[in-house]
Amino acid sequence: MNNNKVLTINETFNLAVKNHQEGKTDIAQKLYNQVLKIDPNHSQALNNLGNIFQDLGEHQKAKNCYEKAIEISPDYVDAHYNLGNMFKNLGEHQKAKDCYEKAIEIDPNHVDAHNNLGNIFHKLGENQKAKDCYEKVIEIDPNHVDAHNNLGNIFHKLGENQKAKDCYEKVIEIDPNHVTAHWNSHGLSTDIDEALLILKKLNKIDNKYTEAKIMIAALEGFKGNFSMFDDILSSSNSSHPYTRSIKWVFSLPKLPNIFFDRWLFFDAVIKLANNSRPFYEFGVWNGYSFKYLINTFKKGFGFDTFSGLPEDWHNEPKGTYSSFGVIPKIEGGEFIGGKFEDTLPEFFSTEQPMASLINFDADLYSSTLCALNNSNKVIDEKTILVFDEFIINNKWEEDEYKALNEFCDKLGYSYDVIAISFFTKQVAVKLKKN
Secondary structure (H helix, E strand, C coil): CCCCCCCCHHHHHHHHHHHHHCCCHHHHHHHHHHHHHHCCCCHHHHHHHHHHHHHCCCHHHHHHHHHHHHHHCCCCHHHHHHHHHHHHHCCCHHHHHHHHHHHHHHCCCCHHHHHHHHHHHHHCCCHHHHHHHHHHHHHHCCCCHHHHHHHHHHHHHCCCHHHHHHHHHHHHHHCCCCHHHHHHHHCCCCCHHHHHHHHHHHHHHCCCCHHHHHHHHHHHHHCCCCHHHHHHHCCCCCCCHHHHHHHHHHCCCCCCEECCCHHHHHHHHHHHCCCCCCEEEECCCCCHHHHHHHHHHCCEEEEECCCCCCCCECCECCCCCCCCCCCCCCCCEEEEECCHHHHHHHHCCCCCCCCCEEEECCCCHHHHHHHHHHHHHHCCCCCEEEECCCCCCCCHHHCHHHHHHHHHHHHCEEEEEEEEECCCCEEEEEEEEC
16 A cells, blocks of 8 residues: 555645544645645635634634635635625624625525624614525525524514514524523513523523523522522632622612513613603614604704724724714704714703703713713703613623712712613613712
């Protein structure tokens, strides 16, 4: 037997693919490079080598490989799709969008490109376009569980809860062990018992789903049984952001009302607000919350850069959540565009009506503190303050939570927490003078 047989270029490529599929990426990388040494224009080797670089986090090398493959084979759909995935992972959503759209132009039935394009539109706040993408995936592949799940998320965001529930149920019908659909489904619950029922089903499917385990313990605590949460506190999950959030809630003098759905949360706090006054919102983005609130209050003031985050927010780069300068047109709404530090001092330098409710959705500590300091003139003991990203996030104590507590300490306020939603990360409070 001749062990020194020289492999053809096709045999070398096939051996590289085999090692790649088996997870032997070091060997695969060397073999792809051997192929490219013989044939620098081997687009498949370039694409696959790009995938290895992407997995290694070497994004520039991956980009070079994909772009070279596309230069050689302009209609190479996988290279366009993979380049889109790379841009998506880097948070470069517009570039990812262009790549997925090109892949779909080449192959109109590329389900993963349609699905990921939907994810990009969702990230950009273009929910109708995202919905269209997911529905196209389902048209091509009626059993595509991720598309059904993603479509459920869109319906939930749009407040179409029954349609969202139908989507999650369809996922579970196709794949009864799809834990993400179970988790998302619990976010539609109307009470603690319904949520617990769903989460306990999820826990039976996957008892290592940490968030579900912690949330079960939290909801049992709301029912008066704190033993499970005490166990969490003495476990390796004691520093988990969910655990830290729940620990803070349980430390409050009185447990607040708990909600799961964003719109049910808003409904509850709206009932407690003085709806003869206008509302204010800091961080408008696509205007979904603003549109919901205007139905009750009829008059609202919205503040946003309309060009995205003015600075990096942990893993979210500057410019995320941009509406690309487009200011919503909503009857009863008055919108002020620009950075808060530039627009708020001027706006509040003249007398403004007292606030019924203020929705803080600026995410950043700096922006939230700026909004609190400037809107103080329209806040009294009747005003409800809603914070959209107050808990649950990995570094939640550094964001809106920190801004509120710093604001209160400086001005001699304390606050009562009147409503929370772990699923949507919202917290509603009322201020009181110490």
